Amino acid sequence: MTELYIHNGRDVSGAPVAVLITDGVIAEVGTELTVPVGCPTLDAQGCYITAGWIDDHTHCNAHAALYYDDADAIGYRTGVTTVIDAGSTGADNVADLYQQAHRAATNVYALLNIARTGIVAQDELADLNQLSFSALRTAIKRYPDFIVGLKVRVSKSVVGDNGVEPLRVAKQYQADLTVQLPLMVHIGSNPPELAAIIALMRPGDVLTHCFNGKPNGIVNSTGEVAQYVRKAYQKGLIFDVGHGTDSFSFRTAALARTAHLFPQTLSSDIYYRNRLNGPVYSLAVCVEKLLLLGYRLEEIIPMITTNPARIFKLTHKGQLCRGYDADLTIFQTVTAPQIVVDSTGEERIAPTQVIPTYSVIAGRVYTCGVDK
Ligand SMILES: [Zn+2]
Incomplete structure (x- = not known):
């Protein structure tokens, strides 16, 4: 059995969130969970945890x-x-x-x-x-x-x-x-x-x-x-x-x-x-x-x-709930204004940067921006 505990994160409303993953599936979601001794953990301090982005x-x-x-x-x-x-x-x-x-x-x-x-x-x-x-x-x-x-x-x-x-x-x-x-x-x-x-x-x-x-x-x-x-x-x-x-x-x-x-x-x-x-x-x-x-x-x-x-009827994806595929996105937002441009060439100032940190796919952790 492969397990992973991700904790110290927040959901998009700002509430604390922790997720226990077992064999590629979300086993439990809560604010802080009791996990088996020796369970690998990932600290999501300062980050949001959401269902994996589609x-x-x-x-x-x-x-x-x-x-x-x-x-x-x-x-x-x-x-x-x-x-x-x-x-x-x-x-x-x-x-x-x-x-x-x-x-x-x-x-x-x-x-x-x-x-x-x-x-x-x-x-x-x-x-x-x-x-x-x-x-x-x-x-x-x-x-x-x-x-x-x-x-x-x-x-x-x-x-x-x-x-x-x-x-x-x-x-x-x-x-x-x-x-x-x-x-x-x-x-x-x-x-x-x-x-x-x-x-x-x-x-x-x-x-x-x-x-x-x-x-x-x-x-x-x-x-x-x-x-x-x-x-x-x-x-x-x-x-x-x-x-x-x-x-x-x-x-x-x-x-x-x-x-x-x-x-x-x-x-x-x-x-x-x-x-x-x-x-x-x-x-x-x-x-x-x-x-x-x-x-x-x-x-x-x-x-x-x-x-x-x-x-698109991806029935096991898209939600941070028990029983769903353990696909998660862990990301930070930073107040750091930057210029962004649309398809017409118009520039505007985006006040917030969104920085993905980890992608979790079927319970496996991938660091964003890094090669396999
Ligand atoms: Zn297209």
């Missing part, structure tokens, strides 16, 4: 030509214990991503791109011959515990002249599958128009890049969140941040917050280039940006733990 929009297919990264570089080294690859692969190459996932210390899951090649070029849905329901269904049957959703990218640069047709097909595929899988929809340049995209989306569908600052975003020409967007949100459309190189605007995010439209999930859309050169850098930096917009840590942490776990 980044539900990343690109970690190391063999992709365009958007690629290493799961551990964007995972445990930055405090993220679970990454979901958002459509880098489709039915033809998801097997390769599955093999890579097994070699990573970080938990890796996949949203399957409805285009069977995944993202090999920018315009994977400009050719509708990329769509094959039988190939999609076969892949999902083969990797039921790995594929946790579907992904469709519906912007001009991706669909060419096909408008919303790929999204219509994605919704049909989703309905025809015997398993229920959530659908993540990428938005960006037009056509197709956002109104036409949202008209095809249903409650429970995930709108990623929700706070992009593009003309085809959620904010209309009068500087307000469009009425059809508010209506869809109120009915249950899920807002996912998906920061990325081009898809996060402080202005849009602030306008949405004023309109009481909050993201359910905070994700980075990270890959090596926007990790190394910005503006993404890490999920922790995305947390810093929501803090500067006025969100509290108690509001943000569910966006990277319980909410993505619920939406």
Whole structure:
């Protein structure tokens, strides 16, 4: 039996928290626990302890030509214990991503791109011959515990002249599958128009890049969140941040917050280039940006733990509770103002730095920022 006791930490409300882990599972959570003599301990003095962070929009297919990264570089080294690859692969190459996932210390899951090649070029849905329901269904049957959703990218640069047709097909595929899988929809340049995209989306569908600052975003020409967007949100459309190189605007995010439209999930859309050169850098930096917009840590942490776990049915993850997987993120916050930049080039001052210290994955401790 492998045990680990992590203590002297705080939860996001500031209350003391201690966690006992047995064989990769959370055995007990409390303020201070009685533990067996000789149990290894980790002192989390000065740190928060939360459920392991889940980044539900990343690109970690190391063999992709365009958007690629290493799961551990964007995972445990930055405090993220679970990454979901958002459509880098489709039915033809998801097997390769599955093999890579097994070699990573970080938990890796996949949203399957409805285009069977995944993202090999920018315009994977400009050719509708990329769509094959039988190939999609076969892949999902083969990797039921790995594929946790579907992904469709519906912007001009991706669909060419096909408008919303790929999204219509994605919704049909989703309905025809015997398993229920959530659908993540990428938005960006037009056509197709956002109104036409949202008209095809249903409650429970995930709108990623929700706070992009593009003309085809959620904010209309009068500087307000469009009425059809508010209506869809109120009915249950899920807002996912998906920061990325081009898809996060402080202005849009602030306008949405004023309109009481909050993201359910905070994700980075990270890959090596926007990790190394910005503006993404890490999920922790995305947390810093929501803090500067006025969100509290108690509001943000569910966006990277319980909410993505619920939406993508990671039923043993996302909560610091007995019986859940022993995936934890241990991190500090420091009042140290710094300049951060969004995808439009706008700079703002983030008052708080968020510094991951340890990632714990299945009870094993990894020091953030350090190679294996
Ligand atoms: Zn992406």
